[in-house]
Amino acid sequence: MAPSATFLALISTLVILTSPAHALPNAVAHRDAQDSCHCFPGDACWPAPDLWNAFNGSLGGRLIANTPIAAVCHHSTLFPYDAAACSVLQNTWFLPQTHFDSSSSMMASLPTNNSCNPFLDASAPCTMGNYPVYSVNATGPGDYQTTLQFAQAHNIRLVIRNTAADYNGKSSGAGSLALWTHHLKSKEILEYRSNGYSGTAFRFGAGVQVTEAYEFSLAHGHLVVGANVPEVGLVGGYSQGGGHGPLVSRFGLAVDQVLEWEVVLASGEVVVASPDSAEHADLHWALCGGGGGTYAAVLSATVKAHPSLILSTANLTFALPPTAQSPDAFWEGVRVFVEHIPAINDAGTQAIWYVEATAFNLATLFAPGFDKTALDALMQPFLDALDRLELPYSYASEQHPGFLEGFLQQPGTGAANLNIGGRLIPRTLAQSNGGSAALTAAIHSITSSSGVVFSGVTFNVSNHAPEHGVGINPYWRETIFSAVFGTFFDWTDWEKNQRSADTITNDLLPHLERLTPGGAAYLNECDFQQADWKTVFYGANWVRLSEIKSKYDPNGVFYALGAVGSEGWTQQVDGRLCRAT
Structure with a gap:
């Protein structure tokens, strides 16, 4: 119709x-x-x-x-x-x-x-x-x-x-009143020179979406780091909040790519913030991971260009056989996969995977720079483990003509139809004695709750931090995957959704928090009710980020839930925003 x-x-x-x-x-x-x-x-x-x-x-x-x-x-x-x-x-x-x-x-x-x-x-x-x-x-x-x-x-x-x-x-x-940046679609290739970077770069307006950035950069023989989701805005909360995607294990997070930000301050002044800026290097640092909609309104960002790469992808599913006497083999398969994640990440690839009840789905393994043979070799140790466990599985891999073709063929994601919680999972947990078993037990406990889906997005960005530093929570550098889980939204039972949100906060998320004391969560993929959010979202950078917020936005013009400075506000029952007393 x-x-x-x-x-x-x-x-x-x-x-x-x-x-x-x-x-x-x-x-x-x-x-x-x-x-x-x-x-x-x-x-x-x-x-x-x-x-x-x-x-x-x-x-x-x-x-x-x-x-x-x-x-x-x-x-x-x-x-x-x-x-x-x-x-x-x-x-x-x-x-x-x-x-x-x-x-x-x-x-x-x-x-x-x-x-x-x-x-x-x-x-x-x-x-x-x-x-x-x-x-x-x-x-x-x-x-x-x-x-x-x-x-x-x-x-x-x-x-x-x-x-x-x-x-x-x-x-x-x-x-x-919303400042809607969606139609700022400018795209430019340039040669960029600075103390920390010399080479090809791209400047994108605030409204450019990930697929548009991929298309433009590839048309000029290069790639840029972007999200797994085609529709996400590259320069907005994605890059300002961290930004993982299929290329981050090779080139770093989105925040590691930004050479300069063009912004409008709360005062109305237009400034360009870069690490070399005499006056605004601190603003560049804060915008690179300190959260979107917080310090200034971004007009554009200039990001690093990377060589164009071939792309191979793989997917794999396995589930508990109907005739199985025990679920132990299935959960051992999940544990072995968790143990295999560091190898996936260290190869420069990325896995997006899900567990629901007793079904495992490696929806996409992105392998930039890999041909099909190399990707299959990377996955073979895990497939051998599934064979030893006598777990039936379905595995397929493909080498694509180009990066964009392979990217767009992968399963898409719809509008967010979940109540979610999230946690960054450190490498030390997966590799410690008994760590993979403890993490798998936590996943089992979380997904045992009716209707809960657990997902992981893997990456290794430990060696990609720019010399000048960025404001993202340092915990990212020791993380092997971002864990996000949730319950599907019920559009006809609002009270049920509120109960689900509370269950995530009070019952499910603690399974991961107990395994990662002093840990972190991705501020773009988190529980909105996170109690200790200052530490969990921003870590050791909280104090400096707060100082930069006060410097550039002393009156709190920019506000977002869980953003630096939001602690100075409370939301009333009718939604009105008032100063905290």
């Missing part, structure tokens, strides 16, 4: 503000916001329609009055109900492009707070909830500056969003 005109209009990337009726969506009882809180729709301090219209004019008509894309599924004041459009939306809801082409939608489920759910009855409420009230379709530094000025002048919560490929809703917020 082709999308209806109503649906296409709703997800249009340029919904221009034309009606004062859009000025107060999700209005609450009028009240004056206290000085310690951001102004909120319905407050006397909330800008009147003529101010929003004037703001829109100053942006050349690029202000968007947001409506949740699921409004077509409800009888509400936000948008007319359209059964045909709703059916289309329900059928495409779990596709990333449904959300990244929207100025307000979120790929993650729980942060929506059930405010406009396309899978509930049409009579269910649909409100703005945690969606940004307005978004600015930014096209350059002038739009950034105008937006920053307006948000601060009217004490409005600001969020930065690109594709919204974010598990924890950092790019959204109730009563917020």
Whole structure:
């Protein structure tokens, strides 16, 4: 079925503000916001329609009055109900492009707070909830500056969003104005010279997505480090938060690639931050792993170029046979795989794998620079172990004509339909006496909980840290895989989702925390309820990152859940952001 005109209009990337009726969506009882809180729709301090219209004019008509894309599924004041459009939306809801082409939608489920759910009855409420009230379709530094000025002048919560490929809703917020960077698609190849790097580089605008970066770099005979997911924005929270992917064991994390950042500060000043910068080397350091949407609004990043490589891939599955008398052989197979991870990583390859109940799926093993024969040789010791265990398995490998062809053939990922928790797993655990057995036992305990899926993304970035240093948690350098597990979201039982989130925090994640005392989690793939998040996300870099945050954003203009500086704020029941007391 082709999308209806109503649906296409709703997800249009340029919904221009034309009606004062859009000025107060999700209005609450009028009240004056206290000085310690951001102004909120319905407050006397909330800008009147003529101010929003004037703001829109100053942006050349690029202000968007947001409506949740699921409004077509409800009888509400936000948008007319359209059964045909709703059916289309329900059928495409779990596709990333449904959300990244929207100025307000979120790929993650729980942060929506059930405010406009396309899978509930049409009579269910649909409100703005945690969606940004307005978004600015930014096209350059002038739009950034105008937006920053307006948000601060009217004490409005600001969020930065690109594709919204974010598990924890950092790019959204109730009563917020979003700086939408998705259409900053500039791409440039250049020869770069600095104290730490001389050679070919690429400069990408803040809205460039991973596949676009791969395509452009390969068209010029090179590769850049990017994510496993094609739709992720390269320059946004991905690179600012760490950034793993199929090439990181060969070339380092995304944060290890950034030669310079072009940003707009909260003050409106446009600066270029690099390790050689006399004034802003500290900002470069913080942006390289200290978290997105925190220190400045990024316009572009210049990253290292690497030689183009061939690519081979493999996949493997095995499961507990129906006739098995005991699950022991299956879990021994998982343990042997865990033991094999260092060899996979040290070869410069990457494995993405899953365990659910008593089924194991190595969905993709990326082997850049490997032909099929070399990849099969790398995997043979593990296959021999499965044979000894008499575990039936399915294994296939393929050498691709080029990197991009192989990358795009791999299983895709949809919009985040999980409540998740995460932990970085150190090499010492997998290689210690009894460590692989203890880790496998933890995976067994986690997946024994009904409906839980455990996944791992492997890498070795121990030798790729730039000499000038980066702000990412140092724990990454001793990590062999990022463990992420979760429960599937239930779109018709919100209380169940909240219980699942609490189960992850209180019951499941502790299995890994006990094995990794003083450990860490990837701030882009984490439990949003992580209690000791300052240490877990930022480690030994917390103090310096906090100092840099105070230097460049003393008034806390930039905020995101779990970001440096977020400890200075609390979120109220209605979503309003207030200063912590």
